Amino acid sequence: MPERREPLTTDTRDYEARHLLVLEGLEAVRKRPAMYIGSTDTRGLMHCLWEVIDNAVDEALGGFGEQIDVTLGPDGSIEVVDRARGIPVDREPRTGLSGVEVVFTKLHAGGKFGGGSYNAAGGLHGVGASVVNALSARLDVEVDRASATWGMSFRRGVPGTFAGDGPDAPFTPGGSLEKLRRAKKGASGTRVRYWPDRQIFHPGSELDLEQLTSRARQTSFLVPGLALVITDARSGEPVTEVHRHDGGIAEFCEFLAPDRAITDTVRLQGRDTFTETVPMLDDSGALNPTDVERTLDVDVALRWGTGYDSLTRSFVNIIATPKGGTHVTGFERALTRTVSKVLEGTRLLKSGEEVTKEDALEGLTSVVTVRLDEPQFEGQTKEVLGTPAVSRLVAKVVESELREFLTSSKREEKAQARAVLEKVVNASRARVQARASREAQRRKNALESSSLPPKLADCRSTDTERSELFIVEGDSAMGTAKLARSSEFQALLPIRGKILNVQRASVGDMLKNAECANIIQVVGAGTGRSFDLDAARYGKIIFMADADSDGAHIRCLLATLFFRYLRPLVQAGRVYTAVPPLHRFELSNPRKGQEKYVYTYSDAEYQRKAAELTKKGLRFSEPQRYKGLGEMDADQLAETTMDPRRRALRRITIDDAAAAERTFEILMGDEVAPRKEFIVDGAYALDAERIDA
Incomplete structure (x- = not known):
């Protein structure tokens, strides 16, 4: 027998008209603020600010006002000032209220519903200013219009008078728009200053200055000639930014x-x-298609x-x-x-x-x-x-x-x-070739033929998470690497000399280059926009080049290729450079449990290790200086560079794509002057003693 479900509502079955709650005016906004501003955290605070700023921007779009000032005050207030026409201060005939009071207290009221005041406005629903008012502990508005300054204050949407500054000042409900003083001749505009209601917004939620700056910059581009002045005085020391872009x-x-x-x-x-x-409504109130x-x-x-x-x-x-x-x-x-x-x-x-x-x-x-x-x-x-x-x-x-x-x-x-x-x-052509590459170069099983480059020494494992591809400099190092690798999960692809600098070359030239084409073919995931990270045949891509200036240049060329055409691999943290040693100490009298060979990876480490061994009384032969990978035998290469249990790898990462783009352009691009400046600046920081001449 099915279990009886207990009702989740009240235990009475009465449901009559008297149980219905009717929210009048701005009560609905305070009861369900998320309906109007999305949320009551930082996002909602920013939405309120956009509503006020957008009203001023709509005036500028209409050709009224060339500057908008936004100030974040130390007392938690937000002020938006424009120099446009000013909100109307005369009486609206149907409500009998002033234009200011209609705008700030009536939902779906404004000049953007086809009345001819705005030809192309951002705000269309007529709820912006009134919603901000409803969700503010205090809102003050002043309007310069008709040679006078008019003013009005509200507390949580209710008109009234404050006996002091700030939202906590004593408040008396009631009142309407008042003439405060005479305005300068020809002056017009609106000043809105409000304090968000902390009864509504989450504790700790604050305005995001970065979002505000970004939006102001964007608006200044879209409305040429309009200046947006953002002042952050929350910490006490005002910081001002001006955004104006006449170029549109x-x-x-x-x-x-x-x-x-x-x-x-x-x-x-x-x-x-x-x-x-x-x-459209006709005279009888009926809607007719027009x-x-x-x-x-x-x-x-x-x-x-x-x-x-x-x-x-x-x-x-x-x-x-x-x-x-x-x-x-x-x-x-x-x-x-x-x-x-x-x-x-x-x-x-x-x-x-x-x-x-x-x-x-x-x-x-x-x-x-x-x-x-x-x-x-x-x-x-x-x-x-x-x-x-x-x-x-x-x-x-x-x-x-x-x-x-x-x-x-x-x-x-x-x-x-x-x-x-x-x-x-x-x-x-690159799209077509990438698609063909993906279709033809998936990892083949034993029954399938492979169209991969003949010089690729592939691995046996089909587990992408475990497999590694070493891109090896030169055929001599390739021979040693074949003996040093674990053929179960380590694949080798040799490159001859220095690959094409793809920063300067076109896509077509890159695809014609045999070394670049082979790398893209072996990775098997396409290039550029059509790159499919899931189709990559290896979990790690490792550049293995000599520890000299030519090796460093080859690593830079490979990094440029991967950054420009195989970037998702770099962003996923799957591209590395191997770190081969520079020196090897052979101990003549190693102690029990001590390795006979000691490797160092920099000149500074070499100096420290030599001093340490001498201090401990350990004798060693003249240390060997490796000029290239080909000088190592297979055991040494495996132990120092390829064995996952002992090797060191450097991961290539992108923390800031824009900064990385600029750096590649300086180092590998067509412009010589910025590269020369970079080299000259770096020369002053170089220790001449470290140059291996």
Whole structure:
């Protein structure tokens, strides 16, 4: 017999209208704050601040005000000041309240619902200022308008008067907007200062200055000419940053780009109109479908670089859309179609080859912005634009403007367009080759044939977690390494001389280089954007080169190859360099339990060890100095460099990808001057006695 489930609710069965709770006005916000600001931790605090800042930014978008000041006060207050039109102070006819009180106390009230005050605003729901007010222990607002300064205060959304400073001052409910004093002639703007309500927000939650700075910088790019001044006075000593970028999204694109440019930043701009059917209230209060003509402004900045990663940032009326939407879909479709059509008129693309979206996007940094009235978003978070007509119009603008750039007859633009087309074709071929490599070079079992390079000495184990690939410098070291390795789990791939410097070479040149191609083929996971970490045939990749300057250069070249084309292996911590010894002491009279041979790995360690052995009275022959791996016999190489029980490995890691990119560009790139400066600076720190001449 099934077990009877006890009711989880009250024991009474009464459920009548009197049991329903009706939350009036801002009570709903305080009862369920997460519905409006997402959470009541740092994220919610930041959301409130964005709401206030965005109101000021919307004014700047409309051409009113050129500066916004944001101050984080030592008393926990937050102040946002603009020099725009100021919130209306006259009476709103339906409520009888002043415009200021309507904005700060009524949900879904504002000037962004098609009333003509804003053509393209970020805030669309009319809840921002009132929600911030409801969740503040105190909020003061002052408005400069009509030659006067008007003011009003609130406590948790309730209008009233404070008898002192701060949220803990005595409070008397009641009151309305008052004229405080005369304002300077022509002055206008709004000052909002508020204290977040600690009854609502989690203890210890604080505003994130880094997030605020990043958002301010982003906004300054999107609204050229607007200065955002951020002052952090929480510690008592004010620290101020000013963000202003007159270059707009072209400058933003340059700021975001992680690699060296092969084109200038290209600007694609256009305007078009479309008709949208929206429900509108008629005089009787009924909703009727009505055709409304919308204007769409499209502004795209893009530039191709030497890398293979792509980065696209998209915005609608300066609202970030991190998950894209119809504007990004239209942009990517037009980009792929235009590049393909232009390539058809050249000899770069061979018969049977085709270009995909991934090929066209490789190495591309782009900022896609559109502005339109009342955009439709998918969901409350505004992360995806859903207005259908935008896709077609963005594609139309991008295709027209991009074709003009790619087919330009101007010398400089023509050279840059050629570089872009060659990059896309190389990306297409690399993608096809990587796919073929993955399909053909999976680890073969005993019944299958292998197409791996003949000079690879593979291991028997198929356990990726255990297997290791040693990339060995030179054939002489390869012979010794074969005898020193454990063939069960250690594979060897020799390279002859120094591989291609891929920092300077194109993808096509890299794939034509036999040594680079062999390494990529043996690793078996593809390259660049198509790299599949799970398909890698070995758990560890170990560079094993001589402990001299040539060996160091070879390790740098290998590190450059892996950083540029096999980066997920480095990010996963699976790439290492072996650490062979520099010296060997052979003891003439080793004590019981003491090894006959002692190895050291640096000149400083060699000096310390020689002094230590002499002090202990241990005799040794003239220490052997290893110039290369080939000078070791198999036992010595196994003991010092290959045996996991005794060897030392250095893991190659990436703590800061941007800094690593800059370093590789300095050391391995085309520009000689920065490299010379690096070498000269390092020369002063070098001990001349350590040079093995």
